[in-house]
Amino acid sequence: MTDVVWSEQGTTPDDIEAALRRLLARQHAENNDYVPARVLNMIAFVDRQWSGEIANRLGGVGRYNASRLLVLAYEPRRERLDARVAIATERRAPGELGLLRETIVVEIGDRHLDDLLTIADPLVVTDMPTLLWSPHGHPEALDALLPLAQAVLVDSVDEAVWREAIDRACALSREAYVVDLAWLRSTPWRERIAAIFDPPHRRRELGAIAKVAVRHHPASTVAGMLLIGWLAARLQWDVEPLLGHGEALIGKARARRQDVALRLQAAPEQQVRGLAGLSLEVSSGRRLSLDRGPGGLQAHASDRGAERSWTLLGASRGEQGILGEGIRQALLRDPTYVPALEAAQAMLP
Amino acid sequence: MAAVATGRSGGAGSALERAPENPLTAGLERLPVPPTTLVIFGATGDLARRKLLPALYNLAHDGALPERFHLVGVARRERAHEDYRAECEQAIRRFSRREPDPDVLAGLLEQVKYVSGRFDEESVYERLAQVLDSFDERAGEPLNRAFYLSTAPDFFATIVGHLGDSGLSRRAEAEVRVIIEKPFGTTLEEAHALNRRVLSVFSEAQVFRIDHYLGKETVQNMLAFRFANGMFEPLWNRNYIDSVQITAAEDIGIGTRAGYYDEAGALRDLIQNHMLQLLCHVAMEPPVNFTAEEVRNEKVKVLDAIPEPTPEEIPGMAMRAQYSSGHSGGEDVPGYTEEEGVAEGSRTETFAALRLEVDNWRWAGVPFYVRTGKRLARKITEIAVTLKPVPHLAFSQDGSLGVRPNQLVLTVQPNEGVSLQLGAKIPGTRMVIRPVNMEFLYGAAFMSQSPEAYERLITDAMRGDATLFTRNDEVEAQWRICDPIVQAWAADPGPLPLYEAGSQGPEEVGALLRRGDHWRAI
Numbered sequence: 001m002t003d004v005v006w007s008e009q010g011t012t013p014d015d016i017e018a019a020l021r022r023l024l025a026r027q028h029a030e031n032n033d034y035v036p037a038r039v040l041n042m043i044a045f046v047d048r049q050w051s052g053e054i055a056n057r058l059g060g061v062g063r064y065n066a067s068r069l070l071v072l073a074y075e076p077r078r079e080r081l082d083a084r085v086a087i088a089t090e091r092r093a094p095g096e097l098g099l100l101r102e103t104i105v106v107e108i109g110d111r112h113l114d115d116l117l118t119i120a121d122p123l124v125v126t127d128m129p130t131l132l133w134s135p136h137g138h139p140e141a142l143d144a145l146l147p148l149a150q151a152v153l154v155d156s157v158d159e160a161v162w163r164e165a166i167d168r169a170c171a172l173s174r175e176a177y178v179v180d181l182a183w184l185r186s187t188p189w190r191e192r193i194a195a196i197f198d199p200p201h202r203r204r205e206l207g208a209i210a211k212v213a214v215r216h217h218p219a220s221t222v223a224g225m226l227l228i229g230w231l232a233a234r235l236q237w238d239v240e241p242l243l244g245h246g247e248a249l250i251g252k253a254r255a256r257r258q259d260v261a262l263r264l265q266a267a268p269e270q271q272v273r274g275l276a277g278l279s280l281e282v283s284s285g286r287r288l289s290l291d292r293g294p295g296g297l298q299a300h301a302s303d304r305g306a307e308r309s310w311t312l313l314g315a316s317r318g319e320q321g322i323l324g325e326g327i328r329q330a331l332l333r334d335p336t337y338v339p340a341l342e343a344a345q346a347m348l349p
Numbered sequence: 350m351a352a353v354a355t356g357r358s359g360g361a362g363s364a365l366e367r368a369p370e371n372p373l374t375a376g377l378e379r380l381p382v383p384p385t386t387l388v389i390f391g392a393t394g395d396l397a398r399r400k401l402l403p404a405l406y407n408l409a410h411d412g413a414l415p416e417r418f419h420l421v422g423v424a425r426r427e428r429a430h431e432d433y434r435a436e437c438e439q440a441i442r443r444f445s446r447r448e449p450d451p452d453v454l455a456g457l458l459e460q461v462k463y464v465s466g467r468f469d470e471e472s473v474y475e476r477l478a479q480v481l482d483s484f485d486e487r488a489g490e491p492l493n494r495a496f497y498l499s500t501a502p503d504f505f506a507t508i509v510g511h512l513g514d515s516g517l518s519r520r521a522e523a524e525v526r527v528i529i530e531k532p533f534g535t536t537l538e539e540a541h542a543l544n545r546r547v548l549s550v551f552s553e554a555q556v557f558r559i560d561h562y563l564g565k566e567t568v569q570n571m572l573a574f575r576f577a578n579g580m581f582e583p584l585w586n587r588n589y590i591d592s593v594q595i596t597a598a599e600d601i602g603i604g605t606r607a608g609y610y611d612e613a614g615a616l617r618d619l620i621q622n623h624m625l626q627l628l629c630h631v632a633m634e635p636p637v638n639f640t641a642e643e644v645r646n647e648k649v650k651v652l653d654a655i656p657e658p659t660p661e662e663i664p665g666m667a668m669r670a671q672y673s674s675g676h677s678g679g680e681d682v683p684g685y686t687e688e689e690g691v692a693e694g695s696r697t698e699t700f701a702a703l704r705l706e707v708d709n710w711r712w713a714g715v716p717f718y719v720r721t722g723k724r725l726a727r728k729i730t731e732i733a734v735t736l737k738p739v740p741h742l743a744f745s746q747d748g749s750l751g752v753r754p755n756q757l758v759l760t761v762q763p764n765e766g767v768s769l770q771l772g773a774k775i776p777g778t779r780m781v782i783r784p785v786n787m788e789f790l791y792g793a794a795f796m797s798q799s800p801e802a803y804e805r806l807i808t809d810a811m812r813g814d815a816t817l818f819t820r821n822d823e824v825e826a827q828w829r830i831c832d833p834i835v836q837a838w839a840a841d842p843g844p845l846p847l848y849e850a851g852s853q854g855p856e857e858v859g860a861l862l863r864r865g866d867h868w869r870a871i
Contacts, residue, residue, distance in 0.1 A: 190373070206373070234372045314453065
């Protein structure tokens with residue numbers, strides 16, 4: 001990647017936007033094989049002192065980088081708007097086009113918070129979807145910028161109080177499309193559960209699930225709630241609030257034919273955020289468990305004394321892969337998240 | 350208790366009985382693939398090593414293989430399971446589009462077995478059946494089976510026959526499928542005979558004939574471009590379109606494929622299959638829905654509307670040529686007959702061009718120009734649709750490149766995109782027009798990397814979705830158009846026109862054009 005850079009202290013959004021246009025024209029004039037990527041705007045509202053960490057996280061998402069990234073770096077006592085614009089060129093094979101990606105970092109203070117919309121608005125590309133991300137909290141800033149965004153990136157397991165994370169995600173989902181990294185971490189689990197029950201003779205068992213137990217990283221209760229919420233929503237279970245039971249949360253859902261016993265349990269041995277395992281039991285007594293393991297999920301089934309184990313192959317995407325996937329998902333629409341989230345909300349103790 | 354909304358219609362509790370589909374698949378980008386054992390015949394060949402094994406690894410890496418998956422390699426040479434696994438690992442490490450994850454790779458290789466023997470030996474199929482049964486036994490249920498014929502085409506009929514004779518073509522409570530690589534015959538007669546043989550053992554729904562071009566994202570995008578955008582379809586007919594030009598040019602020579610290519614030639618290698626498929630995508634009517642049968646029905650209608658060329662017509666509608674030595678990429682390159690592995694005095698064409706007509710209501714009178722060649726000026730695959738000129742021009746054409754008919758260019762590779770050539774006023778006091786391009790580039794508008802064609806095709810075959818595979822009548826219709834040309838060229842003892850390597854192709858190709866038309870620069 002090669003960068004061209006412009007920076008100015010005490011600047012204005014109009015000046016920043018004009019500088020950006022000049023840089024783009026210059027890049028294109030120098031080599032007309034360079035074209036600006038036009039996929040997605042992303043606005044990241046970050047604490048200035050942690051902006052380097054955010055830059056590193058975004059730097060790791062590779063081709064999933066937004067075409068135009070606007071970083072609003074917040075420092076409470078800052079009086080002046082300072083800005084830096086960089087255009088990175090993604091070099092490709094000879095004869096192929098190079099993509100230009102724009103990053104704008106604007107440093108702002110308390111006095112700018114009331115005018116966030118007027119600072120950000122001129123700096124996003126019109127007619128291109130905008131994803132909003134506020135990884136360090138600042139819900140008021142996020143709310144102020146919401147009119148510019150079609151999608152909001154959240155990570156429900158990041159919230160200090162997990163119950164509030166679910167309520168907050170529910171509230172946000174009424175304003176914009178929510179991409180929840182906690183939900184995306186469960187995608188391989190949901191895909192594998194769907195696959196296991198996909199053969200027609202297994203599909204019938206979906207109506208006979210009698211027990212569900214989810215194990216999760218101690219700080220990822222929301223991930224477990226979302227997974228059970230997903231099953232409840234897809235299988236049309238009626239759910240009720242879970243109850244604390246030692247280290248676990250337990251409760252039940254009412255399926256058409258029987259009650260479903262639910263259990264959420266922290267797995268202290270799990271090092272990474274997200275889910276650690278899942279066990280399902282159907283009324284015939286057949287049991288199935290999936291557990292995180294090397295090279296994929298380890299499956300174990302027992303049915304009338306017969307025990308079988310196998311691996312569902314798949315590589316871990318890592319936290320950077322999850323973030324990249326979150327950015328990509330801003331351009332898609334998953335109709336199953338909100339029903340799962342609402343079911344999770346209905347299960348809140 | 351709170352009732353949970355599902356996003357599906359119907360009253361609580363009744364959806365499972367009514368809906369045939371799995372309610373857990375809603376919203377998932379990747380649909381489940383049924384538990385399957387994949388058997389590759391020709392498991393040590395070039396295609397398996399370069400494409401199939403890396404594709405399987407990448408599917409495993411992405412978690413896109415079936416939840417239960419086994420691979421059996423079948424090839425002639427004797428080797429232990431461990432030795433074949435080591436060969437698989439080597440091929441994956443060398444040709445995978447991503448660095449393999451050690452745990453995933455080890456997990457995949459654990460599921461690999463090898464069966465050795467000649468494809469015409471009955472015992473091979475007996476041993477294969479034992480291996481397949483052992484997988485089923487371990488799974489506690491019959492797994493689907495997919496047989497991938499990645500051998501030389503001479504073995505297709507033999508393998509299919511033995512699969513039938515050994516009872517492997519059917520399995521109670523499971524699906525059995527056969528995936529057949531190209532070329533599907535080298536003449537109409539061969540294709541017809543092979544279809545008869547295959548369909549005497551398998552039903553058409555079990556057969557997946559590969560044309561890997563159909564697995565390319567950009568080829569599939571052509572259907573999205575045509576049928577998801579209201580602005581083009583009203584113009585997409587003989588009233589507004591003047592001509593269509595389909596080009597598949599390569600700047601490279603034949604590389605290590607001399608053995609195959611010298612037998613096949615450009616017409617069989619690219620036009621009979623890939624390029625006629627591109628033509629179908631341009632010319633087909635909108636299908637009622639995107640099921641395999643509906644899409645393929647529409648493509649067959651297009652092929653049926655292309656008249657079979659008569660011997661008298663062929664010299665005026667088809668031409669061939671061969672590259673001589675020249676320059677490519679700044680280097681001297683040999684002529685075709687000097688390439689390693691090419692028969693002395695070979696008369697195989699390395700360039701072929703056709704002028705075809707689609708005789709139906711939509712396209713009557715619109716020429717479809719198709720050309721392909723090796724060692725041309727650059728690598729490009731594109732479809733150029735030229736619109737008719739405006740009926741009256743009120744502007745002066747002096748002092749400019751003038752007003753040209755609009756041209757819509759769909760580029761399949763290397764820079765996938767769509768470009769529309771429009772007339773625009775040159776800034777200044779006079780009303781002078783010149784052509785400008787409005788460009789759309791997939792690379793600039795999407796973040797995702799397209800999966801390899803084989804990843805998509807293997808998954809679709811295991812899922813039983815035949816949309817991107819050619820049907821028996823489609824293959825035969827393609828041969829019906831090309832076979833008379835193959836025969837006429839084989840019977841013509843005259844010298845082949847030559848074109849210099851690295852050039853735009855033979856000058857003689859201009860003779861195929863209607864007066865006023867011209868070939869686009871490669």
